[in-house]
Amino acid sequence: MSSPIMLLVGLFLATCSLALASDPSPLQDFCVADPNSKVFVNGVVCKDPKRVKADDFLFRGLNRMGNTSNPVGSNVTAVNVAQLPGLNTLGISMVRIDFAPMGLNAPHTHPRATEILTVLEGRLLVGFVTSNPDNRLFTKLLQKGDVFVFPEGLIHFQKNVGNGFALAIAALSSQNPGVITIANAVFGSNPDIPADILAKAFQVDEKIVTQIQSKF
Numbered sequence: 001m002s003s004p005i006m007l008l009v010g011l012f013l014a015t016c017s018l019a020l021a022s023d024p025s026p027l028q029d030f031c032v033a034d035p036n037s038k039v040f041v042n043g044v045v046c047k048d049p050k051r052v053k054a055d056d057f058l059f060r061g062l063n064r065m066g067n068t069s070n071p072v073g074s075n076v077t078a079v080n081v082a083q084l085p086g087l088n089t090l091g092i093s094m095v096r097i098d099f100a101p102m103g104l105n106a107p108h109t110h111p112r113a114t115e116i117l118t119v120l121e122g123r124l125l126v127g128f129v130t131s132n133p134d135n136r137l138f139t140k141l142l143q144k145g146d147v148f149v150f151p152e153g154l155i156h157f158q159k160n161v162g163n164g165f166a167l168a169i170a171a172l173s174s175q176n177p178g179v180i181t182i183a184n185a186v187f188g189s190n191p192d193i194p195a196d197i198l199a200k201a202f203q204v205d206e207k208i209v210t211q212i213q214s215k216f
């Protein structure tokens with residue numbers, strides 16, 4: 001291949017990776033988050049590198065089960081930049097998800113991250129829905145050891161279909177993936193989205209909307 005073409009291909013690939021990366025690439029080895037900074041930037045301000053300690057890269061306790069005694073029967077323990085300051089600028093984070101028998105991690109999206117999940121205990125029915133206009137549902141029944149990926153931004157869920165507790169660990173391609181739980185965001189916003197708007201959007205009576213809103 002002649003070098004101008006190589007250069008073009010190189011530029012194209014470089015542009016692709018820039019355009020597809022969720023979090024921007026770091027410009028130094030690390031930028032440990034300084035939670036006390038009063039400066040607001042895209043991410044978190046770096047702590048003085050000379051004061052950085054090994055503990056800034058450590059989170060302990062992901063062996064502990066979350067409390068699943070709640071209406072959906074699941075609990076997510078997040079390890080993102082808020083819990084682990086060393087993650088700042090690194091574009092990655094992790095969660096532990098516990099499921100009571102038949103527990104559900106309700107449909108939600110991560111606006112800034114792709115998620116790759118592995119089942120450590122139990123069996124999970126997982127799925128995601130593609131964007132408009134197709135809204136295709138992809139589902140799979142996962143066993144212990146299976147790995148499944150939820151593409152960035154798409155609505156997805158996980159349900160424990162076993163009689164015992166289930167456990168999954170997932171990695172996410174952002175230091176701060178964000179979570180939008182669909183039911184809570186749509187029916188539990190503060191203040192409420194006016195009932196007539198949701199009635200029209202969901203093509204149901206306003207009474208049904210206010211009934212659902214009262215649950216959140």
Ligand SMILES: *[C@@H]1O[C@H](CO)[C@@H](O)[C@H](O)[C@H]1NC(C)=O
Pocket residue numbers: 065066067068069070074075076
């Ligand atoms: C998840 O578990 C933690 C630790 O037990 C608990 O503090 C938290 O309230 C639980 N969250 C939910 C939504 O149940």
Ligand SMILES: *[C@@H]1O[C@H](CO)[C@@H](O)[C@H](O)[C@H]1NC(C)=O
Pocket residue numbers: 067068069070
């Ligand atoms: C789990 O959460 C429930 C509901 O909030 C609470 O009653 C219970 O004491 C919690 N269990 C533990 C072990 O913290």
